[in-house]
Amino acid sequence: MSQNLQPLRRALLSVSDKTGLIELATALDAKGVELLSTGGTAKAIREAGLPVKDVSDITKFPEMMDGRVKTLHPMVHGGLLALRDNADHQAAMDEHGIGAIDLLVVNLYPFEATVAAGGDYETCIENIDIGGPAMIRAAAKNHGFVSVVVDVEDYDALLTELDANDGQTGMAFRQTLAQTAYARTGAYDAAVSTWMAGAIKQDAPRRKAIAGTLAQSLRYGENPHQSASFYTDGSTRPGVATAKQHQGKELSYNNINDTDAAFELVAEFDPADGPACAIIKHANPCGVARGATLAEAYQSAFDCDRTSAFGGIIALNQTLDGATAKQIVEIFTEVVIAPEVTDEAKEVFAAKKNLRLLTTGGLPDVRSAGQTWKQVSGGYLIQDRDNGFITESDLKVVTKRAPDAQELADLLLAWKIAKHVKSNAIVYVKDGATVGVGAGQMSRVDSTRIAARKSQDMAEVLGLAEPLTKGSVVASDAFFPFSDGLLTAAEAGATAVIQPGGSMRDDEVIAAADEAGLAMVFTGMRHFRH
Template sequence: MTDIVTIRRALLSVSDKTGLVDLGKALAAKGVELVSTGGTAKALRDAGLDVKDISELTGFPEMMDGRVKTLHPKVHGGLLAVRDNAEHVASMNEHAIGAIDLVVVNLYPFVQTVAKGGTREEIIENIDIGGPSMVRSAAKNHDFVAIVTDPADYAIVASGETTLAQRRKFAAKAYALTASYDGAISQWFARVDQGETFPETLAITGARVTELRYGENPHQKAALYLPAGDATQGLAQAVQVQGKELSYNNYNDADAALELLAEFKHAEPTVVIVKHANPCGVATASTLVEAYEAAFQCDSVSAFGGIIAVNRPLDGPTAEAISGIFTEVVVAPDADEAAKAVFAKKKNLRLLLIGEIPDAKREGLVAKPIAGGLLVQTRDNGAITLDDLKVVTKRQPTSQELQDALFAWTVAKHVKSNAIVYAKDGVTAGIGAGQMNRRDSSRIAAAKAAEAAETHGFAETRTKGSAVASDAFFPFADGLLAAVEAGASMVIQPGGSMRDDEVIKAADEAGLAMVFTGMRHFRH
């Protein structure tokens, strides 16, 4: 083992030609022999560089449409030979195997081919075999060989020599690449080609974007990763226009806001306000500023220091309204110059522009670690329409009550269980989240509505004549009776309790209309 290795022979084989010619010229200037394959060799020759074809090194031509070219002892022997091992050196001499000191490889674009909708044949052809083999051989023998898989590292090896510390770092990066690459292939085979929702082996890989200041609490560490493969456009891809670095909690809460906002992607101007991953105000109106004011009035206490997400490009008047209190993060598809100018005065406010709002109905898997394992489930992309509702009470709901019920139900889906949401005219009136029983959630939501009425001078609490949504069935009539006390006129719930008849009877006695959805939305 030695610290400094002088590069005398380099093998270059890349699908992404970014920076290739400059690297080739730098190495050639240091007297490095360049060995290459196919299109890489052509690109180097076109730049006026002397290049030895891989077939000259191996004594075999590239064959089978390029599938077989580097899988040869004169390649892998030159990569794997331990240079200070006498037996290895003797074998090299006996079989005329020359040492290779540097390998520059990036792999066939498998993920990109899948993302662009390639045919099965195209996808299979873009599974790299020789590339990962060379990467792994070179990385294993990093005491003597440098493996470079990232064009960002070309400048390091352009000097013509490498240190042991550099080679170790390259090796770690190389194995991460092959693990991610093979993971993407295995998951494509399992989930797309074979139609398995839950593969026998689940490979989860990602690229680190940045380390965060800390995790949920200051004593915890955290980082942001991008999943390997074609990722949904979301917070991780957002452009941060201004503000402090995002924290773990900022990302978590902003994602909760964005997931709820996605339900209203195609709705009228809608504003979602979230605090501690729970919505505290949601409203739809004719303008964004009107929607913000209505959402804010639902729970103006909790809105302080919250996260705001909007489904329209942010405008100046809405930005002015938002600037009235301290806000951690604002998420929007875009923002006009007037809005940016307003927020520029709030240097700590983070403004995130996401471009495209995600599709609430998109498919995918979500994972949650538990002690000794990992729970994996499909996304909760379940939704209902008016046609899915079953009226179970004597009184039929009005058209407006049904619209309010669907609105409340949509919001409740994103509230931590046990969840109760009152809504009227496209505005949340009160939200009760995360209680151990549904009755308390009902009472908390009603209390918040009463406080909002007093704070903002409403003639009456917004729960009067509202629709109330419960994320799961009412196991007893007490939760429904709490809604009656709050003045709700309409109930939407999954149904399915052993005491459904008791709950329906209570609703009938109170003159409520009630519908069952047949679908629940627990959120833990």
């Protein structure tokens, strides 16, 4: 395709976000570009001492209906849509006095920001832009002749393009701008439709749209032969997407996935209730613990499975301090994420150039509503985020023996962790720390055995005579369909069990627990994680 350079003689600027507006208008004016504008944008340009013509001067209609109608006019859309090399189009322009518009610069009413700020229904409706998207789509369709800019980030690129081509733009540049423009109007409409579905309580609207903004082009995906990118959805939920990176290499696809899993897990632990640490490997926890200090929590989590912790992701629920940082750097770690970090901890990590340090400014609310999306062949699976939560009052003791106070505290901890372990999930906990995790097995019995075996291996590393699971409690993310998994946990040394219940063989499992002297509670809630 030829470069197809098009001169830029006339521009229409109409922006909600005035960032960089005067600098852009000044540069365009210096290049001899005639400026058209609307409302507040025209006022800002005029107050900067630059020549600008109001759109109402060319449409011969004033802005009306509180600004709802100002650019929806043939004098505007004809100037954007006319094919410059079409004789009939040119004749129509000449007959009706329509001037060509070579550049459109528009950013839309702040609908997303209005929703995020908690605007009521009518306020949100009033912040739905109509004229802006209409002009953007018109200009983008006619990108063979017209440049359309919808992001402040592209102002410099536009000026660079004009400088490089003596005040003209090339076809490839205009095509890129047009694609960005359509993506912006698509994302805008997606935001409106998603908000409206919630506002009118449509849980499953006939059509569902998703949108995102490129945050990072990744070197590759899960494997080097897969290309990948990271997009954000505009959410302010604290996490990897909103985090500040203080040091280290760029995050990889797997880093982002695992860091998200780690931070969502550690967010289960309210900082007001004390420090907590989660260590993640391949999206599964290999160690989770609470402690009197963050350093103690980290050490207890690390001692669950030191081998798997190597090259893992560490998430903390409180400010990362120097003492904890000194322990962390003793082994190789990919990413550390925490709400905040002290200067001392930063200094400790500075010696580990490749270690990625992220802070989020807070923890996500694990009980808040939200949705998760999963692509399948030919479509998407959409569900509510698993914000299920239980307290002691939700538990039903089903065995002859009830758990004691320590067992109960560990059972509730194990349950929180099991929610974040791939099914079939088994989690052993003792004294506020995981001592064995079995994840992602096709058989629940296998998950139980694997977790117990890993605790034996770790006991040998720590020089202990008994497996870590001796005297522990155990959580299962779904019910035990048979008593074999429960009895395997008992053989590993577990004394109490937490599980959803609901199996056809609950009576058989309860009887087996009683015979083994176990305390068992049912939650009535399942936490599959596939």
